[in-house]
Amino acid sequence: MTTKRLLASAIAMGSALAIAAPAMADDxxxxxxxxxxxxxxFPPIPAHNSLTPEKVELGKFLFFEPRISSSGVISCATCHNPALGWADRIPRATGHDGQIGERNTPTVLNSGFLGAQFWDGREPDLEGQALGPIEADVEMAMDLDSALERLTEFDLYQEKFARAYPDDESPINADNLAKALASFQRTLNTxxxxxxxxxxxxxxxxxxxxxxxxxxxxxxxxxxxxxxxxxxxxxxxxxxxxxxxxxxxxxxxxxxxxxxxxxxxxxxxxxxxxxxxxxxxxxxxxxxxxxxxxxxxxxxxxxxxxxxxxxxxxxxxxxxxxxxxxxxx
Amino acid sequence: MTTKRLLASAIAMGSALAIAAPAMADDxxxxxxxxxxxxxxFPPIPAHNSLTPEKVELGKFLFFEPRISSSGVISCATCHNPALGWADRIPRATGHDGQIGERNTPTVLNSGFLGAQFWDGREPDLEGQALGPIEADVEMAMDLDSALERLTEFDLYQEKFARAYPDDESPINADNLAKALASFQRTLNTxxxxxxxxxxxxxxxxxxxxxxxxxxxxxxxxxxxxxxxxxxxxxxxxxxxxxxxxxxxxxxxxxxxxxxxxxxxxxxxxxxxxxxxxxxxxxxxxxxxxxxxxxxxxxxxxxxxxxxxxxxxxxxxxxxxxxxxxxxx
The missing domain is CATH 1.10.760.10 (Cytochrome c-like domain)
Structure with missing residues (x-):
């Protein structure tokens, strides 16, 4: 099923459930x-980052993309592993060159419902959160400009960013990277x-x-x-x-x-x-x-x-x- | 779709195609x-490792299982990444603690059709190949006995190994681990x-x-x-x-x-x-x-x-x- 259809059917299901809830029996x-x-x-969608199928689709690609890490093998999905509840099931996150971070990896499932991101709340929303692990020395250890340059080398990303942000002249930028990742994560609900x-x-x-x-x-x-x-x-x-x-x-x-x-x-x-x-x-x-x-x-x-x-x-x-x-x- | 149904439908498709090939036009x-x-x-299936849905299903779990690496974050799927043609798209494999190996990662797609495994052919078949990367210092760096102990801790693996090898008294062993991984890989054809x-x-x-x-x-x-x-x-x-x-x-x-x-x-x-x-x-x-x-x-x-x-x-x-x-x- 395409992301677009998934999104549409999920939204439809949501409305249907709101209408069709049976009368509550009593225990x-x-x-x-x-x-x-x-x-x-779905969690609340911020006004400055409307949830579109194009952003969600792009965000999915970026979430699984290891070439935005300096080793070329670590992606968001390495620690937020879909096979492991979208987390990593080890005590503390292990990232670039096997370095072990200070904290346990939170799942990204339902993270759009959280009013503060990271264990210490240092970012208010998923847009703010998204770029942190790419740049963190103990995680993906990639300079953000290098990550954007790397993405620019791929025709497919040029197309996908242009489709997701049709009004932008240079759509491959840090803001749009964060918005796409945040959009994808807002679909990861249970x-x-x-x-x-x-x-x-x-x-x-x-x-x-x-x-x-x-x-x-x-x-x-x-x-x-x-x-x-x-x-x-x-x-x-x-x-x-x-x-x-x-x-x-x-x-x-x-x-x-x-x-x-x-x-x-x-x-x-x-x-x-x-x-x-x-x-x-x-x-x-x-x-x-x-x-x-x-x-x-x-x-x-x-x-x-x-x-x-x-x-x-x-x-x-x-x-x-x-x-x-x-x-x- | 379950592995069982996938397997059945793939086999059916194979037979259908063999029968239904249209008369060859000429260019x-x-x-x-x-x-x-x-x-x-499907590639040839060796007599000593019949392809069963139970082994394929177990092999899929093991292929994505990072807890059989010493860091707990590297699985077969890290370098044989399904998002990257079941390889890694970097020059040479990057494994445990960010170490870089000597050779380019071969795709596992259609690897059951190969008469020799690894770039140097040091193993004749997928059963022989499967355990190498788990133990290799620059890949998953995990002692095989420790990997098997780790698997034994999970009820789900106890069940899945028992179902895949119903005649074995202690089914969680190196041979069966290799056979399950080989079985899963024999379904990864294009x-x-x-x-x-x-x-x-x-x-x-x-x-x-x-x-x-x-x-x-x-x-x-x-x-x-x-x-x-x-x-x-x-x-x-x-x-x-x-x-x-x-x-x-x-x-x-x-x-x-x-x-x-x-x-x-x-x-x-x-x-x-x-x-x-x-x-x-x-x-x-x-x-x-x-x-x-x-x-x-x-x-x-x-x-x-x-x-x-x-x-x-x-x-x-x-x-x-x-x-x-x-x-x-």
Missing amino acids: GLGNYRDRFEPLPH PNSPFDRYLRGDIDALNQQEKDGMVAFVDNGCIACHSGPALTDSNFHRIQVPGSTDVGRYEVTGNEADMYRFRTPTLRNVAVTYPYMNNGATETLEESVAIMGREMLGREFEEQTIADITAFLHTLTGEMPALEIPALP | GLGNYRDRFEPLPH PNSPFDRYLRGDIDALNQQEKDGMVAFVDNGCIACHSGPALTDSNFHRIQVPGSTDVGRYEVTGNEADMYRFRTPTLRNVAVTYPYMNNGATETLEESVAIMGREMLGREFEEQTIADITAFLHTLTGEMPALEIPALP
Whole structure:
């Protein structure tokens, strides 16, 4: 299926679902369900970067393009690997010349729903985020001008940039590279998880333990920070997980109050985006739930509570985006 | 589409084509066409490794699996990248810690048709080839026992190996890893190129220049080594391309006669598997054709001949295998 058709059918599905949601049967948990929001098929689209099939298609090519790294073998898809929940499943990102970064790779799935990008929120949106890893010494280690020059050498990119930005005289530039990557990423969403189906009225989409987990998630206050459609407030909270000396948002603002603060990560697809925490030192959901209880909520969860919340978190795995690997030039 | 259905439909297509080939119209080049063979949908399957959907499915997972590399980020698909003609489009392979190897990465497309694996033919078949890059220090740099232990940790691999090798008590072993990877690679074929359609009777599938190129390819003797369905004799020929000091097959046999001998590379999909030669130092097909004329045939091709042969080589790009990225555990 072409990107254009995918986009059209996804948008159509979104509207259809909004209209056709069945009348909600009752399992007595309406007060809990009301605290959550199902994941829309698309995140908010910024006015300065309309979502067009041409940009999405170009962005897909660029996302898989290793020639914009200095080694020529690392692309966005190396660490945001579609086979691995669009992340890398290692503790901390490994990039150029095998260098290991400071932080765990966040998934790009549903990243358009986040109000702040990177663990420290140093960019507000995907357009701001997109170019960082290309230039970072420990990631793709490519000078941005060289990356743009490299793209310019390919007729196919000349055509695709011109089609995506028909009003620009020199469409291959940093802004347009970022906009295309951001556009593609805004299509990488995972709606229709069991929890979304439950929220939309299919009360059997969750079993009893998973519902108990939802209740525990609310009653214990996890939802204070993990709220909204992506289950994150996109805000910054102070936490020092075992083994981490990372000062977090303090690096961005230089403000003492931001020491050890990190952006709340999304819990969407959390079961397939292990390991966890800013340093990736935590392998399992069970451990993560225990750590969050201890560090953020000041309580030692019972084993049953941990099991229930973990079962609930597994219901947040949605439908992975359809993907046809592009044939790069 | 599942692997099983893909396999079944591909086999069915193969048979259908064999039966339904239209009566050959004549463009007067029958003597030339007779020197070639269309690419079958599947290569020969060895008796000791029957091609089953279970092995192919497991092999696909393993092919995309970076956790069998010591860095945890390099998989077979890193250098044999489906977005880049199942090769890497850089001169020489870049692997563990950014180390650069000695040779250009060959595509895995149609590799089941080759009678010898690697540039120096040090393995006779895909089963022998499969484990080499996992252990090579400059590629995935992973001790084989560690790779097998890593796989054993995943329930999904325990299940998939057990299903693929139901008679084995301990199915996760080196032999079975190699057999699964080889099985997957035997499905990565590119039939129905314009040239295949031409050979099967669609005389308009090639234009006049492409036919002139085919004629030049035969008349100048390229076909002496580039013969058979994959356009390689899988044999070893002496060549020292510009910039190469690589002794080739001599490294394997220690036999003086093998100094600077390399296995003839396949020409299938050669237009999308640049750069060329054992050292990857040649960027374009035109240069490659000129070099081969000079080094192997002792003649300086006219510009027109180079253009014609290049046009012919472009007709060898077939249909890329359908691929659904596996969801790794």
